[in-house]
Amino acid sequence: MSLFRILPGNIITEITSADISSLLNTLVLNEIQLKNIRYVDDLTVRITVSRRNYPQLVILSEKHGAVVKKRGIYGLFPVANRFLKRPVLVLFLLLVFLLSCYVPSRIFFLRVEGNTQIPERYIIEVAAECGVDFGAKRRFVRSEMIKNRLLEKIPQLQWAGINTYGCTAVISVREKTISDKEDIPKHKVSSIVASHDGIIQSCTVQRGNALCVVGQAVKAGQVLVSGYLDCGIVTKTTQADAEIKALTFRDLEVVAPHSTVNKGTKQETKTKLALRIGKKLIKFYKDSGNLDATCGKIYLEEYVNLPGGFRLPVAVVKETEVYYSEGGGELPVSDAGEWIQDFANNHLKNTMISGEIVSADAEITPDAGALYLHGRYACMEMIGQIKYEEFIPKDDGK
Amino acid sequence: MGKIQQIRQQENVLSMLPIVELTGQGRLLIENHQGVLSYAPNTIKIKVSYGCVIITGNSLQLMEMSRVKLAICGRIDCLQLLGR
Known part of the structure; x- marks a missing residue:
């Protein structure tokens, strides 16, 4: 009942009368019903009704x-009215x-x-693909399902x-212990083949059946040491291992411009700011045309990240333009020749497995x-190159 | 007149009589009153069927007043019942 009395609210009034007692009785x-009848002076009372x-x-x-x-009003409805x-x-x-x-x-x-090798950001990205993302519903986070998907997508994980x-969602992971040794497919048969045409100069076979001799001319792709060894009744298989050196011939053509443009000393640096929101780029500068060769540009995007590692689609873009004095000119033929020769030598050495000109x-x-x-x-x-042979099923003699 | 009717008459008479209930020294409840005769922080006079109830004290205040009952709060020092 008291709730129904409170809901409509009460009003505090101040009544001034020559005969207060008589007025109270009349009311x-x-x-x-009168409440909290407070005496103010002989002629005045304050009443709550x-x-x-x-x-x-x-x-x-x-x-x-x-x-x-x-003098005042209070109660639920009056308060609600005041709020509205x-x-x-x-x-x-x-x-x-x-x-x-x-x-x-x-x-x-x-x-x-729990991660030491795998970057945190990568795990978060994979988790986001599994549905654990910024704003994802907690009741849709199925631990078992996400665990399976994380293990499937990140093979380096042992447990998640x-x-x-x-x-906050906490992803606990345990990484696999990675061995230093390279994974060698031991079940496969491998041969050594020639990576380039040439004349064999030396041949050291450690494993396998040598099919070439010193002084023999070989073509690229030719099998030099086989992983199969025919022993008459059975064929033995192995992973061939050999060092084969050959004399090869290579033709090369290099083109270089005669004139050069070099950056001189640093003259001026300008920094321009922009705001990237999603795919939109809001630039706070003008004159963003193409720059000439004497100007270098450094473009940097700094995204806003939340403490959990979430990247908001808002970034501050900073463009730093560095102006240089112009340099360069005609390159002398002697210098250019030296440079082009060095380039050709380096290029050849890089294309070889191991060797010299x-x-x-x-x-x-x-x-x-x-x-x-x-x-x-x-x-x-060295022209020897490993080639894994196709699987040959075991012949049981039938 | 039957016994039951007698009891009912007694109940009617009793229900019209004023009830003065004093709780400690700070609260007084009067039922079946006939109005306030005077109201001041030191003295409150209440009219009842047999005469008047005078409450004397300090910081007296009418907390609630309806046709049937009347509640007074404050420090009550003296309670006088005056017949006609």
Whole structure:
């Protein structure tokens, strides 16, 4: 019952009358319940009445020649009315209420523990693909399912588990112990084949059946040492291992421009800022055209990251332009020749497995603003290359 | 007149009589009163069927007042019942 009395609210009134006692009696006789009748002075009292009785109280008081003043109002409905007159506050409280319902059911932070080799960001990215992402619903996070998918997608993991604490999801992982030895497919048969045409100069076979001799000319792809050994009744298989050196010949053509442009000393540095929101780029500068060769540009995007490792699609873009003085000019033929020769030598050494250039027959000719190098190089190099053979099923003699 | 009717009459008479209930020194409840005669923080006079109840004290206040009952709070020093 008291709730129904509280809901409509109460009004505090101040009544001034020549005969207060008589007025109180009149009000009570008219079924008006009075509360907290506070004495102010001989002619004035402050009374609390329910909102429903207030109009009747005013009428009776005026009939009695009293003066009624409203001093305050309280109760649920009056408070609600007052709130409704402040829409911003109401909206804020509504938002807080909705957030308090929404936030605990979502995941906003991710933490990875137990990883040493695998980067945390990579695990988080894989977890995001499995559904554990910023704002994901907690009840949709199925630990067993995500564990299986993490193990499937990251083979380096031995074990994974996920637990949620409030808005934080903790991914616990254990990595496999990785051995230093390279994985060699021991079940496979391998042969040594020639990687390049050449004349064999030396041949040291450690395992396998040698099919070449010193002085023999071989073509690229030709089997030099076989992994199969025919023993008459049975065929033995092995992984061939050998060091085979051969004399090879390589033709090379190199072109270099005659004139050069070099960066001189640093002259000026300009920094330009922009904001990237999703795919949109908001530039806070103008004149962003193409730059000439004397200007270098450093482009840096700094994304906003939350503590859990989530990357928000908002980034500060910093473009630093460094201006240099212009340098360079015509390259002398002697210098250019030296440079182009060095380039050709380095290129050849990089293309060989292991070896050296024995002799070179190169000619440099300037033509139409460029330098041309035509050369034939004789190299002493290792040409043995492992080739895994196709699986041959075991013959049981039937 | 039957016994039951007698009991009912007695109950009616009793229900019209004023009930004065004093709780400690700070609260007084009067039921079946006939109105307030005077109201001040030191003295409150309440009219009842047999006369008047005078409450004397300090910081006296009418906490609740309806047609049937009346509650007074404050420090009650003296309670006088005056007949006609």
